[in-house]
Amino acid sequence: MASPAPARSLTQDEAGERARLLEVGRYDVEVDLRGMLEGPDWVATSTVTFRCHEPGASTFVDCDAEVTSATLNGADLDLGTLDEGRLPLPGLAEHNVLVVSSVQRDTGRGAAILRTVDPSDKLVYVWSSFEPDGARRAWACFDQPDLKAPHRFTVSAPTDWKVTSNTAPDSVEDREDGGRVWSFPDTPPLSTYVVVVNAGPFHEIREQRGGHSLGLYCRQSLRRYLERDAAELLRLTEQGLAFFGERFGSPFPQERYDQVFVPNMGGAMENWGCVTWSDAMLPRSRPTFAEREYVAMVLLHEMAHMWFGDLVTMRWWDDLWLNEAFASWAATWASENATDYTDADATFLAGLELRGYQADMSPASHPIRADVPDVAHAFANFDQITYAKGQAVLRQLFALVGDEACVEGLRSYFRDHAWGNTVLDDLVGAISAAAGRDLSGWTAAWLDRAGTDTIVLLPDPGGLPGSRTLLTTSPDGEEPRRHHLRIGSYRRARDAGAGDPAVEAVATTEVETTGTTTSVDLPEADLHLVNDGDLTFAAVRTDEDSLEAMLGLAPYLPDAISRAAAVSTGWDMLSKGELSTGEFLDCVLGVLEVERAAGIIEPFFALALQAAERWSPTALVPRRLTRVAEVAARRAAETDHRTAALRTLAATATRPEHFALLAREAEDEPDLAWATLVRQASLGRYDPEAVEALLARDPDPEAAVRAIAVAAARPTTEAKEEAWQRVFEDRAVPAGPPLGEVARAFWRPVQHDLLVPWADRYLEQLAAIQGEGMLGKLSLILTMQPTTCADDWPERARETALLEQTDPMVRNTLLTVADTLDRVLRARR
Numbered sequence: 001m002a003s004p005a006p007a008r009s010l011t012q013d014e015a016g017e018r019a020r021l022l023e024v025g026r027y028d029v030e031v032d033l034r035g036m037l038e039g040p041d042w043v044a045t046s047t048v049t050f051r052c053h054e055p056g057a058s059t060f061v062d063c064d065a066e067v068t069s070a071t072l073n074g075a076d077l078d079l080g081t082l083d084e085g086r087l088p089l090p091g092l093a094e095h096n097v098l099v100v101s102s103v104q105r106d107t108g109r110g111a112a113i114l115r116t117v118d119p120s121d122k123l124v125y126v127w128s129s130f131e132p133d134g135a136r137r138a139w140a141c142f143d144q145p146d147l148k149a150p151h152r153f154t155v156s157a158p159t160d161w162k163v164t165s166n167t168a169p170d171s172v173e174d175r176e177d178g179g180r181v182w183s184f185p186d187t188p189p190l191s192t193y194v195v196v197v198n199a200g201p202f203h204e205i206r207e208q209r210g211g212h213s214l215g216l217y218c219r220q221s222l223r224r225y226l227e228r229d230a231a232e233l234l235r236l237t238e239q240g241l242a243f244f245g246e247r248f249g250s251p252f253p254q255e256r257y258d259q260v261f262v263p264n265m266g267g268a269m270e271n272w273g274c275v276t277w278s279d280a281m282l283p284r285s286r287p288t289f290a291e292r293e294y295v296a297m298v299l300l301h302e303m304a305h306m307w308f309g310d311l312v313t314m315r316w317w318d319d320l321w322l323n324e325a326f327a328s329w330a331a332t333w334a335s336e337n338a339t340d341y342t343d344a345d346a347t348f349l350a351g352l353e354l355r356g357y358q359a360d361m362s363p364a365s366h367p368i369r370a371d372v373p374d375v376a377h378a379f380a381n382f383d384q385i386t387y388a389k390g391q392a393v394l395r396q397l398f399a400l401v402g403d404e405a406c407v408e409g410l411r412s413y414f415r416d417h418a419w420g421n422t423v424l425d426d427l428v429g430a431i432s433a434a435a436g437r438d439l440s441g442w443t444a445a446w447l448d449r450a451g452t453d454t455i456v457l458l459p460d461p462g463g464l465p466g467s468r469t470l471l472t473t474s475p476d477g478e479e480p481r482r483h484h485l486r487i488g489s490y491r492r493a494r495d496a497g498a499g500d501p502a503v504e505a506v507a508t509t510e511v512e513t514t515g516t517t518t519s520v521d522l523p524e525a526d527l528h529l530v531n532d533g534d535l536t537f538a539a540v541r542t543d544e545d546s547l548e549a550m551l552g553l554a555p556y557l558p559d560a561i562s563r564a565a566a567v568s569t570g571w572d573m574l575s576k577g578e579l580s581t582g583e584f585l586d587c588v589l590g591v592l593e594v595e596r597a598a599g600i601i602e603p604f605f606a607l608a609l610q611a612a613e614r615w616s617p618t619a620l621v622p623r624r625l626t627r628v629a630e631v632a633a634r635r636a637a638e639t640d641h642r643t644a645a646l647r648t649l650a651a652t653a654t655r656p657e658h659f660a661l662l663a664r665e666a667e668d669e670p671d672l673a674w675a676t677l678v679r680q681a682s683l684g685r686y687d688p689e690a691v692e693a694l695l696a697r698d699p700d701p702e703a704a705v706r707a708i709a710v711a712a713a714r715p716t717t718e719a720k721e722e723a724w725q726r727v728f729e730d731r732a733v734p735a736g737p738p739l740g741e742v743a744r745a746f747w748r749p750v751q752h753d754l755l756v757p758w759a760d761r762y763l764e765q766l767a768a769i770q771g772e773g774m775l776g777k778l779s780l781i782l783t784m785q786p787t788t789c790a791d792d793w794p795e796r797a798r799e800t801a802l803l804e805q806t807d808p809m810v811r812n813t814l815l816t817v818a819d820t821l822d823r824v825l826r827a828r829r
Ligand SMILES: [Zn+2]
Pocket: 270, 301, 302, 305, 323, 324, 327
């Protein structure tokens, strides 16, 4: 027996050397979970069959667990040599069989494996999630993405449990010494980070759809929510598999496709054939359209990884951004073309993409692509630049080459590299060949340079009427990127009568910019909307004549994506001090009065709320919140937008009639009732009896967390102290939607004077949580960021960010937060 020292991170060089030396034939992994009903021990025996191209050479296998025995080609290995999660393998033969037995006892904090006990019924559940290098915590393996091999799992578990893995089990049999053994057939050749074993007394729903056996699993205590949403999840799964199978030119090759909702897991993970989801993503109240659309995007994102990520895998973690950006782009694409969520591109622009712009305009901006010297740095640069800007940049690439070349390129990419590993150039090469276009400049311009270009539409003073110039500049002063974009020209309808002004499209002009000035001929119109359709990633400004029309006509533009483009341009101008908060609010509220597309009404409500609450001088906040509340109350009368509007009303309510409406509507909707209590508490009307009563009638097993949010909203120092304790010391609030809710309740910008010291407390707290795992850091730092602060806070935050000991991920987040707060403080003056 040997005790593990802290595991060392694999470097890119070490991985390259091992990939050169070895070829892994297969993994046969036996896992025994029977002890986990009562205790923490995850017991495994991993048999690795592999070739060595240089017999006699040495290498090492990864195992970040307690190793109990190990043999190589039948001879015992010296367990005393196990160091930093690596077991040396000396004197390799050409054909090798390695057998390692190990125990992982650290299964209570979610590092690759989590054993949890449901607080409501005390049932035990176990899940695994290995990206980027967690497989070595579960069993011995060569834990790097480019040593792929079939995995065969044999899992023993307590009798009442169900086990899910990458394939459907061949057999489930009782064991003589207790429990049952689940035997799974060989997977296709997979990277070590996309295999999975989950177990527990899951509730299971299974249906045969479109030639696939689709499974959904969740904890018993959440079954009512899964059953409510099962029809939608199954429909989306069927639609997605059919769409991707056809567009990518290769159907998903396995009958089984499972999705397992598990507790306390941030996000979702694309394990081959067995996606795991954080069950915080199962809404506990009737979901709004935006919540359902978000679930659809996650579902399609993870599914796209079955091809891009699992079938064809990045050779090393420096292409992780591409893996994620591609999956998100593909999810939007599938959503628009194969599901009911046809405005997903507009939703993306009005939400996530704006956060990409926000990060890219801050001093934290960095190129999308970065070196990843070892696995520990795989996620170091992960932020809205890699995710949101990365997705937008891929969309620009596909806009540049067109749909047909894009599909043809992707088909040949998946065909040529199936079950293998690639680098970015393989993808760009395939697209380039299909399009007949050299794309080498594209890669350097978009991926290796930071910052956002600005494109301004100018009248051409010397030119003919209609002749205009697009002036493109880049933030680094270098040659701007080439942009393929669309300009939509619109005019007020001539025969518009009373009521809403009608707007008609005059023309759509596609342009590809070159250098700083590009001529473009545009027809006569009231509004030229630059980057209509949101094809490129750039800050855009229309000409002066069009600006007023853009803000005023935005509500009446025919397409959701065009309205989102107009509002987003307004938001960018507000961020840069070119538009006042009042002007922006007029525009977005004008849109919200009449907006029909469910996909953008919620992001727009969120922008209106931010403008009114955060970007307005404190003295104007109550009046502006009332304006938002009035629009929300009116829209709440419409069935399609009722839930979204009521949620906004709950965040903004000021008048007795608002609260009366909320009280009526919240009777059978705990979510809304909680949000109303948060609002009441923030106004100094905390009602502990109402909290107790709601706790008693809310069926959500995790409802206690909602009470923390209500208490956190109270405008007193004691309340803030108590909430801070719950979040940072007790860790009583799970990541995801619950933490977001507590953060919003805590950081009410209107409580500015009260909150100023807490912005300082946040800076102190950062130092304390530096060393923790990625999940804790990211969710706490991002979610609990201050929404208001003293005038000198941004400068102090920058100083903290630039200290040598500050972790890169913390540094980037802090620089972005400081930059945004600078802009907010300026807008409030
Ligand atoms: Zn992903």
